[in-house]
Amino acid sequence: MRIGTAGTALGGVAIATAYGLAFFSGPGMAAGGIMAGGTVLILLSLFWIGARPRTGRRPVVLVSALLLLGILMAGCLGAGLVLGQEAAGSPLLLGLPRRAALLLYGIGVLPALVIPVAYWLTFPRTGLDPARLAEFRRRLAELRDEDTGPR
Amino acid sequence: MIPVSRSPAIVIAAGLYALGTAAIAVWASRRIRSAGDFFVAGRRIGPVTLGLGSMAVALSGFTFIGGPGLFYDRGFGALFIFLPVSITASLSACLLGKRLSLLGEARGLVTIPEAIGARYGCRTAQGLAGVAILVAIVGYLATNLLALGLVIDSLFDTGVGPGIWIGAAAVIAYSISGGILAGIYTDVFQGLVMALASFLVFLVTLEVGDGLAGMTRTILEREPGWLSPWGEFSPLAAVSLFFVFSVGSLGQPHVIHKFYLLRDPLKLRWYPLAMTLAMIVVLLVILGVGFATKVLVLRGAIPPLSHPDEATPAFLLRYASPALAGVLFAGVVAAIMSTVNSFLNIGAAALVRDLPGALGRRPHSELRAARLATLALGTVAAIAAQASGTLVVLLGVFGWGLFAATLVPALALGLNWAGGTRLGALASMGTGLGLTLVGELLGFLRVYSLPDGVTVSGAALVLSLLVYLVVSVLSRRGSAPPAPDVRLIMES
Numbered sequence: 001m002r003i004g005t006a007g008t009a010l011g012g013v014a015i016a017t018a019y020g021l022a023f024f025s026g027p028g029m030a031a032g033g034i035m036a037g038g039t040v041l042i043l044l045s046l047f048w049i050g051a052r053p054r055t056g057r058r059p060v061v062l063v064s065a066l067l068l069l070g071i072l073m074a075g076c077l078g079a080g081l082v083l084g085q086e087a088a089g090s091p092l093l094l095g096l097p098r099r100a101a102l103l104l105y106g107i108g109v110l111p112a113l114v115i116p117v118a119y120w121l122t123f124p125r126t127g128l129d130p131a132r133l134a135e136f137r138r139r140l141a142e143l144r145d146e147d148t149g150p151r
Numbered sequence: 152m153i154p155v156s157r158s159p160a161i162v163i164a165a166g167l168y169a170l171g172t173a174a175i176a177v178w179a180s181r182r183i184r185s186a187g188d189f190f191v192a193g194r195r196i197g198p199v200t201l202g203l204g205s206m207a208v209a210l211s212g213f214t215f216i217g218g219p220g221l222f223y224d225r226g227f228g229a230l231f232i233f234l235p236v237s238i239t240a241s242l243s244a245c246l247l248g249k250r251l252s253l254l255g256e257a258r259g260l261v262t263i264p265e266a267i268g269a270r271y272g273c274r275t276a277q278g279l280a281g282v283a284i285l286v287a288i289v290g291y292l293a294t295n296l297l298a299l300g301l302v303i304d305s306l307f308d309t310g311v312g313p314g315i316w317i318g319a320a321a322v323i324a325y326s327i328s329g330g331i332l333a334g335i336y337t338d339v340f341q342g343l344v345m346a347l348a349s350f351l352v353f354l355v356t357l358e359v360g361d362g363l364a365g366m367t368r369t370i371l372e373r374e375p376g377w378l379s380p381w382g383e384f385s386p387l388a389a390v391s392l393f394f395v396f397s398v399g400s401l402g403q404p405h406v407i408h409k410f411y412l413l414r415d416p417l418k419l420r421w422y423p424l425a426m427t428l429a430m431i432v433v434l435l436v437i438l439g440v441g442f443a444t445k446v447l448v449l450r451g452a453i454p455p456l457s458h459p460d461e462a463t464p465a466f467l468l469r470y471a472s473p474a475l476a477g478v479l480f481a482g483v484v485a486a487i488m489s490t491v492n493s494f495l496n497i498g499a500a501a502l503v504r505d506l507p508g509a510l511g512r513r514p515h516s517e518l519r520a521a522r523l524a525t526l527a528l529g530t531v532a533a534i535a536a537q538a539s540g541t542l543v544v545l546l547g548v549f550g551w552g553l554f555a556a557t558l559v560p561a562l563a564l565g566l567n568w569a570g571g572t573r574l575g576a577l578a579s580m581g582t583g584l585g586l587t588l589v590g591e592l593l594g595f596l597r598v599y600s601l602p603d604g605v606t607v608s609g610a611a612l613v614l615s616l617l618v619y620l621v622v623s624v625l626s627r628r629g630s631a632p633p634a635p636d637v638r639l640i641m642e643s
Binding site: 022090 | 227230233234236237238240241242244245246247248249253257362363364367368371372375376378379380381385386387388389390391393394397398401416417419420421423424427428431563564567568570602603604605609610613614616617620635636639640642643
């Protein structure tokens with residue numbers, strides 16, 4: 001949890017800094033880069049917070065998927081900022097100019113294939129399984145009994 | 152007026168769509184027995200229904216008209232609004248799905264403000280969330296009803312005013328009679344219509360434009376900046392859109408409220424797969440129509456558009472068969488109606504449960520009060536849509552940002568982080584609500600303008616997140632812990 005909340009706070013500070021920079025020096029590459037870094041950090045941190053198993057460490061599949069998501073988002077946004085403008089005759093990547101392709105497929109498509117599948121695979125550990133749900137219901141019933149029982 | 156050919160095929164498609172919706176509404180209305188049926192469909196919805204229904208309410212008419220128009224007008228950067236769909240369903244399932252589903256089961260909750268009230272044991276927080284939802288909903292409803300009136304006028308030549316009332320009457324009727332139960336099943340039907348229409352139109356755009364590579368070559372020869380990663384936006388503005396539409400998705404009550412409807416929390420496992428796939432298929436229409444229309448204008452096959460919103464009708468009139476155009480316009484109507492129904496339902500819940508709940512009251516008959524509230528909200532929104540004043544436009548524009556800045560920290564972080572405090576929640580909600588209302592109003596009145604790339608919604612969202620974290624840490628000592636059952640849910 002500490003990693004998650006610290007990451008959310010750091011990401012938030014980065015985004016606020018990017019907005020602040022725009023007031024002084026306009027929406028330049030630096031502001032865009034800091035905004036991208038902050039957004040990636042805040043999203044990964046939120047996933048980290050939400051995908052907390054009740055006991056033990058987070059599943060390797062989930063951590064790997066989040067790592068891949070971070071690399072994809074940071075890499076593709078970074079490439080968009082750093083690589084040069086394409087022109088007529090530039091090679092295409094899956095029908096699009098290199099930078100647009102990296103962003104569309106790297107951020108808009110690949111994570112859609114990876115993250116929901118990782119969520120599905122790790123749901124019994126980070127979400128619920130029948131035993132955990134039954135235990136939740138048993139403990140909830142106990143709490144209700146304590147509430148309504150003799151005092 | 153949206154330029155639509157009134158061919159028999161389009162009118163027949165619209166008529167068939169209306170009949171299908173009406174049949175589902177009548178079927179559902181016979182199954183409404185209680186306020187629980189009305190607001191959370193008796194908690195008996197499966198995961199695929201949930202995914203398709205959530206997609207239908209998340210995507211409004213903007214997806215079919217405004218979205219392709221924005222892409223046509225501003226280039227690739229506009230897609231940063233839609234790129235987050237690859238992760239938003241998983242993100243909301245991770246942070247909110249299990250917690251809201253279990254809260255609904257444990258406490259019988261039916262609204263998002265009730266979840267905030269339960270988490271912090273605070274009626275004021277619940278009331279504040281209810282107020283934020285109502286403020287944003289009236290504008291959202293009015294702009295959607297206005298769009299519905301425009302489409303009905305284009306199809307049946309009714310005039311915009313009567314079109315608004317015809318559309319409003321239809322949605323209000325099935326929302327009153329069938330509540331969210333009618334809503335969720337019509338949403339599934341509407342979602343399928345939207346997906347079918349989008350996919351077919353996308354195939355046509357590829358054929359007309361000589362494939363993605365053919366369209367790209369035309370753009371690179373004549374206007375390469377349009378396909379640069381940020382289009383007509385600055386990098387800061389484009390990534391800021393990504394931030395607001397990814398993190399902000401955690402605060403959209405009409406979508407996340409659907410987690411209460413799930414019959415079996417174990418089925419939540421399927422939600423991200425179903426929702427993400429459905430969203431991507433429907434959003435193909437934006438990529439296809441926006442891209443193809445731009446290319447066809449550059450090639451001289453279509454005259455330059457006088458307004459970006461004409462992109463979809465201009466493309467369909469020239470290149471889609473009347474039957475396909477009819478399916479797509481049914482998809483537009485479906486997208487608008489599903490969103491309106493969902494907003495009417497959560498707005499009625501705010502009026503019947505959240506605001507009275509904040510004052511410690513409950514109506515005698517919740518079902519009757521819910522139906523009256525739905526009628527009242529729909530009527531007010533239709534009147535506002537007909538007035539079509541600047542205030543309506545303003546309210547419609549900032550709804551997403553208002554929901555995000557007000558609800559995301561207290562709800563998404565709060566249900567997962569035991570360190571969040573009541574004071575932190577109140578401070579962040581006040582920050583989000585106040586900054587968004589004041590900032591958008593001052594900007595709208597042209598009292599000031601923010602630098603390029605900085606938006607009120609983005610700034611309000613990030614500041615409300617930071618305020619929540621900082622105030623919670625500072626007020627941790629002496630702060631009351633969550634109630635035992637809420638604590639159990641947060642630890643499960």
